[in-house]
Amino acid sequence: MSTIKDVSKYSGLSLATISKYLNGGNVREENRQRIDEAVEALGFRVNRNARSLKTNRTMTVGVVMPTLSVPFFGSVISALDRTLRDAGYTSFVCSYDFDRDLELEKLRVLCNNNVDGIVLAAQHVSARELNEIRNARGSEMPMVLVDRTISGFVCDSIVIDNLNATYGAVEQLINAGHRHIGIIVGPLDISTANERMVGYRRALEDYGITVEAGPLRSDGQHEELIQIGRYDFESGYRQFNNFMDMENPPTALCVTNYDMTMGAVTAAHERNIILGKDIGFVGFDAVDLCRIVSPPLSIVEQPTQMMGQKAGEVLLKRMAGETLPHPQVIRLKSYLHNRIYKE
Amino acid sequence: MSTIKDVSKYSGLSLATISKYLNGGNVREENRQRIDEAVEALGFRVNRNARSLKTNRTMTVGVVMPTLSVPFFGSVISALDRTLRDAGYTSFVCSYDFDRDLELEKLRVLCNNNVDGIVLAAQHVSARELNEIRNARGSEMPMVLVDRTISGFVCDSIVIDNLNATYGAVEQLINAGHRHIGIIVGPLDISTANERMVGYRRALEDYGITVEAGPLRSDGQHEELIQIGRYDFESGYRQFNNFMDMENPPTALCVTNYDMTMGAVTAAHERNIILGKDIGFVGFDAVDLCRIVSPPLSIVEQPTQMMGQKAGEVLLKRMAGETLPHPQVIRLKSYLHNRIYKE
DNA sequence: AGCCGAAACTAAAACGTTTCGCTATTGTCT
């Protein structure tokens, strides 16, 4: 592999001149040609390791996601990558496959590989750990959280207005006449799950529906209308069945992410329950799905593209050294695809 | 940020000793403690740029995929990452979002960033370009193609036995009594699309069914039973409708990837056509989907995990310098989930 | 023709590691 020294020898110019030209500096027209010719002849390509060693910048950004098998994150990444690329950065994506240790490891590896910034959809990692990672290098590593925030970790974040997302969904169900409304949320230590639960609660309260407990069972206990899943297919499937097996099942259901929606829809099919008709239903994210199933499902769509783009924009500002006074927290609105069942 | 020099000063040992210890070498127990203490006290972390500059290795692998919004690739990546990680490598994933220029750019950027190897699901890039990229560095960059091969590019590859996948699918439809069988394939310059089409043709030939042209139209022309889509949702949707709008529509259909299957299923729903009952149907990849829809769909499932794992294993061998005589081409079997419709 | 300032160029040091070729130290065996 030829180096800048070879180019120097070949062209008869000094290292510094070559370097300057390569980085956009001015050289005499004659020398410009000599350099171009040398570069061409030698097949020279700048060694980014050496460059980064000097400049302390890699022009790369690390992106850490819980999984890459879900369209939600794919879409975020796509828009994010585009935004960063337009500014000359390359993004490297890692998935931690929902694994706690892997999440931490990926973050560490990225830092060690000297990315200039990090975009993270955090799940298990603690505020303390994140702070440690952010400060592992001399200066504070630019960092943006997407989708999920970590309690106690002060950081730029791009998130959905989850509270209003479920509020709106539940409100619609209430307006359709439902009073016994169940919800399947994710693990409550994930911020989105918590917020979505709060939105559900608030909607019920605002409409004067008792939320503390579900309908009375024959044994005098209340049945829980808030079921906590794990944001995966099986959770949706199982919890849906739990609901339907109750003595007094809810007449409507809100399911709060992609995989669980898929699971719930599957379970409904197996039980010959027609969603939207036999029971009220609002899912999340599965926009394709709601076209496929008949009758079409009501679905909360999250602005994934916008989320990626905003994350990129904020990160770019931070990496450019722009020192915004407070952490930027951008809360994006979701959109409720409201399909009302007609006979 | 503290360097190995700081560790050296703090511990009173030489650079060389510290470095040796950090790389797994032996030092006296006493010194071992001094170093550990210094590292801890200074918060030292090795600068991988500097290390890579010396060693010419980064212990990273670049993974380039057409998209990250499809579970198929997510699953491949997941298994691939696991395999590489177990061997101490980190994988960085890029998507080129089906874009030709981006595909080339991502490959170049990865090479410039000195990854030790590349895993690529290639789409538009030519054999010439790939060769250029592979040889851009001094030595030949280890490289493995997954899912798709590039005609004329000699390279280790992990692919599906696409021919037999569609052969089996079509065979099943024939056995169910169908004679007018249509297929929606992808762009024919993608190897998988081509192979799947050949499998379709061969099955028809083997069963003595004319394949050259579709059923006769009233104007004396034949209708084309092979429709070429673009492997996306809209293609599946549109081509399905094309088929159904024919004067003499096929009685069975094979749709050859995830997104197009989704599109076809959607179109079928909109036309109130029950797949598996009203017409024979075999889709690809959408294994979740086939549980959801009733009656369940017949689906060809591709061994994505195995594909990722094998790709990792082959790449590891190459990166270890193992000089296998010929390019390894591993052809994995797909699995046909055969759901026969019962009234 | 001679001078000036700007623009282009250069030499050399530095970035943080690894590694080569030695020397110093240790432990073992007679």
Place this chain on the structure above:
DNA sequence: AGACAATAGCGAAACGTTTTAGTTTCGGCT
């Protein structure tokens, strides 16, 4: 105790860039 082999530790050079501070070149003025 002495000698020897093995092991540990060391100094310095090298990896391929960028950058600082200083030098040369050049064209335009008077």
